[in-house]
Amino acid sequence: xxxxxxxxxxxxxxxxxxxxxxxxxxxxxxxxxxxxxxxxxxxxxxxxxxxxxxxxxxxxxxxxxxxxxxxxxxxxxxxxxxxxxxxxxxxxxxxxxxxxxxxxxxxxxxxxxxxxxxx
Amino acid sequence: xxxxxxxxxxxxxxxxxxxxxxxxxxxxxxxxxxxxxxxxxxxxxxxxxxxxxxxxxxxxxxxxxxxxxxxxxxxxxxxxxxxxxxxxxxxxxxxxxxxxxxxxxxxxxxxxxxxxxxxxxxxxxxxxxxxxxxxxxxxxxxxxxxxxxxxxxxxxxxxxxxxxxxxxxxxxxxxxxxxxxxxxxxxxxxxxxxxxxxxxxxxxxxxxxxxxxxxxxxxxxxxxxxxxxxxxxxxxxxxxxxxxxxxxxxxxxxxxxxxxxxxxxxxxxxxxxxxxxxxxxxxxxxxxxxxxxxxxxxxxxxxxxxxxxxxxxxxxxxxxxxxx
Numbered sequence: 001x002x003x004x005x006x007x008x009x010x011x012x013x014x015x016x017x018x019x020x021x022x023x024x025x026x027x028x029x030x031x032x033x034x035x036x037x038x039x040x041x042x043x044x045x046x047x048x049x050x051x052x053x054x055x056x057x058x059x060x061x062x063x064x065x066x067x068x069x070x071x072x073x074x075x076x077x078x079x080x081x082x083x084x085x086x087x088x089x090x091x092x093x094x095x096x097x098x099x100x101x102x103x104x105x106x107x108x109x110x111x112x113x114x115x116x117x118x119x
Numbered sequence: 120x121x122x123x124x125x126x127x128x129x130x131x132x133x134x135x136x137x138x139x140x141x142x143x144x145x146x147x148x149x150x151x152x153x154x155x156x157x158x159x160x161x162x163x164x165x166x167x168x169x170x171x172x173x174x175x176x177x178x179x180x181x182x183x184x185x186x187x188x189x190x191x192x193x194x195x196x197x198x199x200x201x202x203x204x205x206x207x208x209x210x211x212x213x214x215x216x217x218x219x220x221x222x223x224x225x226x227x228x229x230x231x232x233x234x235x236x237x238x239x240x241x242x243x244x245x246x247x248x249x250x251x252x253x254x255x256x257x258x259x260x261x262x263x264x265x266x267x268x269x270x271x272x273x274x275x276x277x278x279x280x281x282x283x284x285x286x287x288x289x290x291x292x293x294x295x296x297x298x299x300x301x302x303x304x305x306x307x308x309x310x311x312x313x314x315x316x317x318x319x320x321x322x323x324x325x326x327x328x329x330x331x332x333x334x335x336x337x338x339x340x341x342x343x344x345x346x347x348x349x350x351x352x353x354x355x356x357x358x359x360x361x362x363x364x365x366x367x368x369x370x371x372x373x374x375x376x377x378x379x380x381x382x383x384x385x386x387x388x389x390x391x392x393x394x395x396x397x398x399x400x401x402x403x404x405x406x407x408x409x410x411x412x413x414x415x416x417x418x419x420x421x422x423x424x425x426x427x428x429x430x431x432x433x434x435x436x437x438x439x440x441x442x443x
Contacts, residue, residue: 003335003399012343016350023354030361052347053226059340060233063333067240070329074243077323081250084315088259088308095304096264099271 012055019048158313159415162408162422163255167248169404169422172429173334173397174241179436180341180391181234187348188227230344237337244330247323251408254316260308269301313412320409328402335398342391349384353377383439390435397428 005013022045029038196203206223221228253259356377360370404421411417 002332003395005339006336009339009343016343016347020350023350023357027354027357027361030358033363049351056340056344056347057224057226057229059343060229063337063340064233064236067236067333067337070326070333071240071243073326074240074247074330077319077326078243078247078250081247081254081319084319085250085253085259088254088312088315091308091311092260092264095268099268103271 008055008059012052012059015048015052015055019045019052022048157257157309158255158316158412160252160255160257162411162419163248163252165419165422165426166404166408167245167252169397169425169429170241170245170248170401172432173394174238174245176390176394176397176432176436177237177241177334177338177341178234180338180345180387180394181230181237183387184341184344184348185227185230185234187352188225188230188344191348191351192225192227226344233337233340237334237341240330240333240337244334247327251316251319254312254319260305260312262305265301265305268304317409317412320405320412324402324406324409327405331398331401334401335395338391338395338398342388342395345384345387345391349380353380353384356380386435386439390432390439393428393431393435397425397432400425400428 022041026038026041026045029035029041192203203223203225206221206225206228209219209221212218212220356373359365359373360377365373400421404419404425407417407419407421411419
């Protein structure tokens with residue numbers, strides 16, 4: 001898949017172009033006051049329209065099938081990114097905790113020193 | 120003579136000030152930080168902003184398609200195509216207490232499912248871009264955090280030195296030692312931040328390429344469906360105008376409706392064209408983020424193009440909503 005139309009898209013597009021030509025022919029016949037002929041074109045064009053609807057619906061279904069796999073892949077890579085962000089935050093927390101622990105140990109040393117002086 | 124929009128269309132420029140200001144701020148930030156050694160978060164913010172706009176644009180377009188296919192379905196069934204009603208009688212799929220199924224789902228139901236799928240894909244993309252922004256954020260390894268670490272360490276050292284009865288060295292000496300340690304740790308984490316970002320950008324490039332192609336394909340399918348609905352609505356109005364029994368004033372009113380429908384369709388197609396171009400620019404923009412990390416002097420033309428498309432989408436949406 002690239003950024004160009006697929007074969008299937010081209011087929012639907014050409015069917016839609018035919019359908020449009022049918023509509024234009026029907027309107028022209030109505031303008032020429034030929035309602036019976038216009039009606040016949042309208043009826044066969046309606047059948048083509050139903051087929052186009054089915055094909056568009058199928059393309060949407062196929063897209064959902066393809067997207068499901070891609071969405072899962074993207075969710076996986078997002079989870080990895082989240083982990084990378086968390087890892088850096090964790091290392092900062094570890095450093096902050098180390099500083100806190102050093103502070104606590106220093107306090108303990110100060111208390112111990114006072115106790116030693118008391119003897 | 121035939122006219123078409125195959126040449127680049129020109130529109131009256133209408134720029135909502137707030138959105139323009141935010142885009143301008145991002146563009147200035149992108150240019151402003153070029154040449155700095157630290158990670159610039161601006162291109163990452165630009166990517167997130169652009170993908171958010173693409174998601175909104177795609178959803179708005181599919182909302183139109185859903186509404187129109189649904190209206191056409193109602194009109195067709197009411198006009199006598201009663202057999203179609205069966206598709207509306209939903210059943211429960213075996214073994215799925217929360218599921219629903221239609222034996223012959225009408226197009227509007229498929230459009231609704233498709234819309235949901237496109238929104239999901241775009242939301243995952245927005246989430247991914249947001250995480251890249253987080254990983255690129257200067258706040259992740261902020262100097263303030265490390266200054267605080269150094270200050271705490273200094274305070275601890277002073278307390279312990281004094282408690283041990285050693286004649287305290289000057290504050291400056293202790294501070295220099297602590298600042299150096301903290302700075303080294305910060306440099307290590309900054310390096311880790313940069314390498315994690317680069318690794319993510321390189322290894323995720325194929326996934327972004329695939330997602331962008333899927334997004335572009337969704338836009339083309341949406342365009343097809345929208346065009347199909349336009350064909351139906353416009354032909355219906357033209358048939359009314361062609362009816363010899365219709366009064367002149369009735370014809371004038373219907374003709375005006377047809378003109379308005381055409382004008383609206385042209386704008387809607389412009390939105391979809393811009394959306395398609397945005398998806399097409401996405402892989403190169405993603406690649407550019409990595410190139411910009413390796414060489415801060417590397418230009419960011421695709422990121423800027425994406426931002427430009429986001430601005431276009433905003434303007435076109437604004438024009439469309441004014442029409443409503």
